[in-house]
Amino acid sequence: KPATPSGGLGAGPGLDPRVRLALVGVCSMLVILLEGVLPLGLLAGGLGAAAMLHPRTRGWRRGLLVGAGLLAWSTAFSQSLFWAEWPRTPLLDLGPVHFWREGALHGLTQSLRFIALVTAGLLLAVSTPTDRVVTALRSPVGSRRIPYALVIMIAAMVRVVPLVAGEWAQVRAARRARGVAAWRRPPRWATSSSGGRFQCRAAACEQYRS
Numbered sequence: 474k475p476a477t478p479s480g481g482l483g484a485g486p487g488l489d490p491r492v493r494l495a496l497v498g499v500c501s502m503l504v505i506l507l508e509g510v511l512p513l514g515l516l517a518g519g520l521g522a523a524a525m526l527h528p529r530t531r532g533w534r535r536g537l538l539v540g541a542g543l544l545a546w547s548t549a550f551s552q553s554l555f556w557a558e559w560p561r562t563p564l565l566d567l568g569p570v571h572f573w574r575e576g577a578l579h580g581l582t583q584s585l586r587f588i589a590l591v592t593a594g595l596l597l598a599v600s601t602p603t604d605r606v607v608t609a610l611r612s613p614v615g616s617r618r619i620p621y622a623l624v625i626m627i628a629a630m631v632r633v634v635p636l637v638a639g640e641w642a643q644v645r646a647a648r649r650a651r652g653v654a655a656w657r658r659p660p661r662w663a664t665s666s667s668g669g670r671f672q673c674r675a676a677a678c679e680q681y682r683s
Contacts, residue, residue: 490601490609494627500593504586510578513585517541520592529599529635532642545584552580598634606631 488496500520507513521541525534553564556576565572610624 490606493597493601494606497593497597501590504590508582510581510585513582513589517585517589517592520589520596524592524596524599527596527599530595533638541588544588545581548584549577549580552583553577594630595634598631601631603628603632 500516503516504513507516521537524530524537530537550572553572553574553576554570556573556579558575561573561575563571564574564577607624607628610619610627611621612618
Protein backbone atom coordinates (compact mmCIF):
# COMPACT_ATOMS: atom_id res chain seq x y z
CA LYS A 474 0.00 0.00 0.00
CA PRO A 475 1.59 3.34 -0.97
CA ALA A 476 2.34 5.84 1.74
CA THR A 477 0.19 8.94 1.89
CA PRO A 478 2.27 12.09 2.33
CA SER A 479 1.43 13.83 5.55
CA GLY A 480 4.71 15.50 6.41
CA GLY A 481 7.35 14.44 8.86
CA LEU A 482 8.75 11.10 9.85
CA GLY A 483 6.15 8.45 10.42
CA ALA A 484 3.85 9.60 7.63
CA GLY A 485 4.61 6.41 5.72
CA PRO A 486 3.89 2.85 6.81
CA GLY A 487 6.40 2.73 9.71
CA LEU A 488 5.20 1.62 13.10
CA ASP A 489 1.51 1.50 13.86
CA PRO A 490 0.57 4.48 16.08
CA ARG A 491 -0.88 2.02 18.58
CA VAL A 492 2.56 0.39 18.84
CA ARG A 493 4.12 3.82 19.37
CA LEU A 494 1.62 4.58 22.14
CA ALA A 495 2.44 1.21 23.69
CA LEU A 496 6.17 2.05 23.56
CA VAL A 497 5.47 5.32 25.37
CA GLY A 498 3.62 3.26 27.97
CA VAL A 499 6.63 0.95 28.29
CA CYS A 500 8.88 3.98 28.79
CA SER A 501 6.51 5.22 31.48
CA MET A 502 6.76 1.90 33.30
CA LEU A 503 10.57 1.92 33.02
CA VAL A 504 10.65 5.44 34.44
CA ILE A 505 8.78 4.15 37.50
CA LEU A 506 10.61 0.83 37.90
CA LEU A 507 14.21 1.85 37.24
CA GLU A 508 16.25 3.08 40.19
CA GLY A 509 19.52 4.95 40.23
CA VAL A 510 21.16 7.62 38.13
CA LEU A 511 22.90 5.27 35.68
CA PRO A 512 19.91 3.30 34.29
CA LEU A 513 17.67 6.37 34.23
CA GLY A 514 20.47 8.38 32.62
CA LEU A 515 20.85 5.74 29.90
CA LEU A 516 17.10 5.78 29.27
CA ALA A 517 16.87 9.57 29.19
CA GLY A 518 20.05 9.81 27.11
CA GLY A 519 18.82 7.31 24.52
CA LEU A 520 15.46 9.03 24.18
CA GLY A 521 17.16 12.43 24.09
CA ALA A 522 19.53 11.33 21.32
CA ALA A 523 16.59 10.07 19.28
CA ALA A 524 14.81 13.40 19.80
CA MET A 525 17.91 15.38 18.80
CA LEU A 526 18.33 13.37 15.59
CA HIS A 527 14.72 13.79 14.51
CA PRO A 528 14.45 16.34 11.66
CA ARG A 529 11.38 18.06 13.13
CA THR A 530 13.25 19.04 16.29
CA ARG A 531 16.03 20.82 14.40
CA GLY A 532 14.98 24.25 15.60
CA TRP A 533 14.41 23.13 19.20
CA ARG A 534 17.66 21.27 19.91
CA ARG A 535 19.44 24.03 21.77
CA GLY A 536 16.34 24.84 23.82
CA LEU A 537 15.76 21.18 24.66
CA LEU A 538 19.36 20.70 25.80
CA VAL A 539 19.36 23.89 27.86
CA GLY A 540 15.97 23.08 29.40
CA ALA A 541 16.99 19.53 30.33
CA GLY A 542 20.30 20.73 31.78
CA LEU A 543 18.67 23.47 33.85
CA LEU A 544 16.00 21.08 35.12
CA ALA A 545 18.55 18.47 36.20
CA TRP A 546 20.85 21.05 37.80
CA SER A 547 18.14 22.97 39.66
CA THR A 548 16.48 19.82 41.00
CA ALA A 549 19.77 18.31 42.17
CA PHE A 550 20.83 21.64 43.69
CA SER A 551 17.61 22.21 45.61
CA GLN A 552 17.38 18.63 46.87
CA SER A 553 21.00 18.62 48.01
CA LEU A 554 20.42 21.86 49.90
CA PHE A 555 17.15 20.92 51.61
CA TRP A 556 17.68 17.16 52.09
CA ALA A 557 16.47 16.18 55.55
CA GLU A 558 16.49 12.37 55.43
CA TRP A 559 19.03 10.14 57.12
CA PRO A 560 21.68 9.01 56.45
CA ARG A 561 23.17 12.03 54.70
CA THR A 562 26.74 12.63 53.63
CA PRO A 563 28.17 16.15 53.27
CA LEU A 564 28.99 16.93 49.66
CA LEU A 565 30.01 20.57 50.15
CA ASP A 566 30.16 22.80 53.22
CA LEU A 567 29.94 26.58 52.91
CA GLY A 568 29.90 27.66 56.51
CA PRO A 569 26.35 27.18 57.81
CA VAL A 570 25.15 25.98 54.41
CA HIS A 571 25.52 22.27 53.69
CA PHE A 572 24.95 20.34 50.49
CA TRP A 573 24.15 16.65 50.93
CA ARG A 574 25.19 13.90 48.53
CA GLU A 575 22.03 11.82 48.96
CA GLY A 576 19.85 14.83 48.17
CA ALA A 577 21.78 15.60 45.00
CA LEU A 578 21.45 12.00 43.80
CA HIS A 579 17.75 11.96 44.64
CA GLY A 580 17.13 15.21 42.77
CA LEU A 581 19.11 14.05 39.75
CA THR A 582 17.19 10.76 39.71
CA GLN A 583 13.80 12.48 39.79
CA SER A 584 14.80 14.96 37.09
CA LEU A 585 15.96 12.11 34.83
CA ARG A 586 12.59 10.41 35.31
CA PHE A 587 10.80 13.56 34.20
CA ILE A 588 13.14 14.19 31.25
CA ALA A 589 12.78 10.61 29.99
CA LEU A 590 8.98 10.71 30.22
CA VAL A 591 8.66 14.10 28.50
CA THR A 592 11.11 13.09 25.75
CA ALA A 593 9.16 9.90 25.03
CA GLY A 594 5.99 11.92 24.61
CA LEU A 595 7.81 14.48 22.45
CA LEU A 596 9.07 11.74 20.13
CA LEU A 597 5.54 10.41 19.74
CA ALA A 598 4.18 13.88 19.02
CA VAL A 599 6.75 14.86 16.38
CA SER A 600 6.89 11.50 14.59
CA THR A 601 3.21 10.59 14.33
CA PRO A 602 0.68 12.70 12.38
CA THR A 603 -2.61 13.21 14.17
CA ASP A 604 -4.68 11.71 11.34
CA ARG A 605 -2.76 8.45 11.60
CA VAL A 606 -3.35 8.36 15.37
CA VAL A 607 -7.10 8.85 14.93
CA THR A 608 -7.34 6.29 12.10
CA ALA A 609 -5.36 3.67 13.99
CA LEU A 610 -7.18 4.10 17.26
CA ARG A 611 -10.61 4.04 15.58
CA SER A 612 -9.78 0.77 13.81
CA PRO A 613 -11.59 -2.12 15.52
CA VAL A 614 -9.58 -4.51 17.65
CA GLY A 615 -11.53 -7.74 17.31
CA SER A 616 -15.11 -6.75 18.06
CA ARG A 617 -14.23 -3.72 20.18
CA ARG A 618 -13.39 -0.10 19.47
CA ILE A 619 -11.70 2.50 21.58
CA PRO A 620 -14.27 5.12 22.71
CA TYR A 621 -14.28 8.15 20.44
CA ALA A 622 -13.86 10.58 23.34
CA LEU A 623 -10.64 8.83 24.38
CA VAL A 624 -9.39 8.88 20.78
CA ILE A 625 -9.95 12.65 20.55
CA MET A 626 -8.18 13.20 23.87
CA ILE A 627 -5.12 11.21 22.75
CA ALA A 628 -5.10 12.92 19.34
CA ALA A 629 -5.25 16.36 20.97
CA MET A 630 -2.38 15.41 23.26
CA VAL A 631 -0.26 14.31 20.28
CA ARG A 632 -1.20 17.38 18.24
CA VAL A 633 -0.52 20.10 20.81
CA VAL A 634 3.30 19.90 20.78
CA PRO A 635 3.84 20.43 17.02
CA LEU A 636 1.05 23.04 17.00
CA VAL A 637 2.58 25.13 19.78
CA ALA A 638 6.06 24.74 18.28
CA GLY A 639 4.80 25.89 14.88
CA GLU A 640 3.07 28.93 16.37
CA TRP A 641 6.20 29.86 18.31
CA ALA A 642 8.32 29.52 15.13
CA GLN A 643 5.97 31.91 13.33
CA VAL A 644 6.15 34.41 16.19
CA ARG A 645 9.95 34.26 16.17
CA ALA A 646 10.08 34.72 12.40
CA ALA A 647 7.70 37.70 12.55
CA ARG A 648 9.62 39.41 15.34
CA ARG A 649 12.94 38.69 13.60
CA ALA A 650 11.58 40.33 10.44
CA ARG A 651 10.85 43.45 12.52
CA GLY A 652 14.33 43.38 13.98
CA VAL A 653 13.12 42.54 17.49
CA ALA A 654 14.46 39.66 19.56
CA ALA A 655 11.89 36.91 20.15
CA TRP A 656 12.42 36.95 23.90
CA ARG A 657 12.11 40.72 24.29
CA ARG A 658 8.74 41.89 25.53
CA PRO A 659 7.32 45.00 23.84
CA PRO A 660 6.51 47.94 26.12
CA ARG A 661 2.99 48.37 27.44
CA TRP A 662 2.24 51.27 25.11
CA ALA A 663 2.89 49.06 22.05
CA THR A 664 -0.36 47.14 22.54
CA SER A 665 -3.95 48.14 23.05
CA SER A 666 -7.01 46.14 24.07
CA SER A 667 -10.01 46.21 21.76
CA GLY A 668 -12.90 43.82 22.22
CA GLY A 669 -10.87 41.60 24.51
CA ARG A 670 -8.12 41.13 21.88
CA PHE A 671 -4.74 42.84 21.86
CA GLN A 672 -3.81 44.64 18.68
CA CYS A 673 -0.49 46.24 17.94
CA ARG A 674 -0.52 49.88 16.94
CA ALA A 675 1.35 50.49 13.70
CA ALA A 676 2.92 53.73 14.89
CA ALA A 677 3.99 52.23 18.21
CA CYS A 678 5.51 49.22 16.46
CA GLU A 679 7.41 51.48 14.07
CA GLN A 680 8.75 53.51 16.99
CA TYR A 681 9.64 50.31 18.85
CA ARG A 682 11.59 49.04 15.82
CA SER A 683 13.64 52.21 15.66
